[in-house]
Amino acid sequence: MTTCTHLEQFRIVSPKTQSCEACLQSGEDWVHLRMCLSCGHVGCCDDSKNKHATAHFRSTQHPVVKSLEPDESWRWCYIDELLVSDDVESHEASNVTSSTQSLPLPKQASTNGRTQGMFKSICRRVRRCDKKNLEPVIELAVEIAREGREGRRIGTLFTFGDADAVLKHSRPLILDPLAGHTEEERQIRDVNLRGTIKELAQLDGAFVVSDHGIVVSACRYLDATASDVALPYGMASRHLAGASISQVTDAVAIVVSESSMVRVFDDGKLVAEIIPELWLTDHYNVQLSKPYEEEHVGDLAVLTAKG
Numbered sequence: 001m002t003t004c005t006h007l008e009q010f011r012i013v014s015p016k017t018q019s020c021e022a023c024l025q026s027g028e029d030w031v032h033l034r035m036c037l038s039c040g041h042v043g044c045c046d047d048s049k050n051k052h053a054t055a056h057f058r059s060t061q062h063p064v065v066k067s068l069e070p071d072e073s074w075r076w077c078y079i080d081e082l083l084v085s086d087d088v089e090s091h092e093a094s095n096v097t098s099s100t101q102s103l104p105l106p107k108q109a110s111t112n113g114r115t116q117g118m119f120k121s122i123c124r125r126v127r128r129c130d131k132k133n134l135e136p137v138i139e140l141a142v143e144i145a146r147e148g149r150e151g152r153r154i155g156t157l158f159t160f161g162d163a164d165a166v167l168k169h170s171r172p173l174i175l176d177p178l179a180g181h182t183e184e185e186r187q188i189r190d191v192n193l194r195g196t197i198k199e200l201a202q203l204d205g206a207f208v209v210s211d212h213g214i215v216v217s218a219c220r221y222l223d224a225t226a227s228d229v230a231l232p233y234g235m236a237s238r239h240l241a242g243a244s245i246s247q248v249t250d251a252v253a254i255v256v257s258e259s260s261m262v263r264v265f266d267d268g269k270l271v272a273e274i275i276p277e278l279w280l281t282d283h284y285n286v287q288l289s290k291p292y293e294e295e296h297v298g299d300l301a302v303l304t305a306k307g
Contacts, residue, residue, distance in 0.1 A: 006063040006077050013040040015068060020044040022052045031195075032069050034076070038062035047195045054078070121293060121304035126252045126266040133213030134160050136188045138254055138264070138274070140197060145260045146276045149202050156201040157222075157242050158254040163210040165249040170220040173205045178218045188213040201256070206241070224248045229268045243268050275301040 013035070020030045020043055030044030034053035039062060043052030053065055057078045066075045074083055119135050126134070137160050148154055159166045177200060178186055186193060188209055197207060197215070205219035222241040229243045242253030247268030255263045262274040295302045 005080060013037055015042045016040045017042045020048070020050075020052055023048070023050060026050070032067065034065040035068050036060075036062045037064045037066055037075065042068065046191070047198070119302065121295060121302065122264055122272045125271045125304055126264065127250060133188060133209070133211065134252065136213065137209055138262070140188065140194055141254045141256050141262045142274055142276050143194075144198055144201050145256045145262050145274075147198070148260075149198060153258045153260055154202055154256070155238055155258040156256045157206040157238055158209055159206055159222075159242075159245055159249075159251040160209045160254065161211045161252055162250040163208050163214075163216045166208050166222075166245060166251050167217060167220075169224040169245060169248060170206065170208070170217075170222045172217070173219045173221050174203070176217050176219065178215060183214050186215045188215055206245075232270070235263075239263065239265075243270070269305075271305045273303045275303070 015035045016039075020033060023030045023044055028049060030048040030050075030052075032045040032047060033042055034045055035042050036053070036056055038060070041056050041060075041062075043054075043056050043065075044050055046054055056062065057065070061079075063079045064075050064077050067073070076083055119138050122138065123134060137158050141156075141158055144154065144156060184190075188194070193215065197218070200207075200218050203219050204221075206222055207215055208217045208220055209215050222245045224241070224244040224247075229240065229247060231239055231243060236257075238257070239255050242255040242263070243265045245251055246253040246265040253265040255265065257263065260276055262276065263270055264272040264274075291306045292303050293306060295304075
């Protein structure tokens with residue numbers, strides 16, 4: 001287990017403000033607040049537009065920030081790129097996938113390209129596996145499942161691949177909020193776009209992602225209905241839509257449920273389930289048919305159908 005070399009620099013400090021002072025001065029909003037443990041500076045997180053907490057680190061090299069959110073108890077070291085739980089006296093740390101501190105996955109793939117591969121079992125199981133672009137979609141789905149939005153759990157759906165066919169079997173629910181933006185701005189690995197998608201996920205409809213990792217459309221109603229799709233008991237319309245679109249097209253569907261589970265459908269079948277918090281395994285019945293393989297990555301459980 002890796003440890004943070006900057007823990008010894010921690011000292012008891014109080015936040016200088018209860019808000020992001022820089023955002024207040026410019027009249028802009030923020031998403032979450034982070035406090036510097038060296039001086040007490042309070043800045044906005046990397047999901048916020050201005051990323052003032054990171055800017056403070058770059059100007060001062062103060063290494064560690066603490067979340068000021070009431071339901072969070074962790075510290076982030078910018079230099080070692082480690083997430084440190086305040087609840088662990090030994091200060092054990094785990095790597096995280098990005099500077100938004102959203103998904104701790106030791107030695108696994110991330111959107112920033114710093115680590116080596118994750119969800120390999122899922123990628124081997126589905127028909128369309130451009131790992132460079134599929135894994136960031138699954139990763140984003142897991143982040144949404146874990147974080148929710150505005151203090152509540154949300155459900156959403158992504159399709160990956162065969163985007164033209166998915167568009168033919170769907171229609172817009174509202175004016176497409178991503179229309180008119182460049183392909184570079186709609187790249188699934190773009191940090192700003194991922195923050196935007198997390199906000200748009202609160203709306204109904206699916207995100208359509210191409211094989212090249214471009215989010216070609218958002219808020220789509222999937223019209224596809226496959227009569228021979230058989231879902232486990234308890235799965236609702238969003239899962240049916242995902243299973244159906246994966247059967248009538250060559251797309252892979254990734255469904256985030258409001259119970260915080262992430263399920264992957266391919267060719268009309270449930271091929272993987274991702275449990276984003278291991279404590280949920282005690283309260284959750286696996287829907288995959290046996291045999292399946294189970295992997296634990298950090299506090300994440302990935303179940304993949306064999307076959």
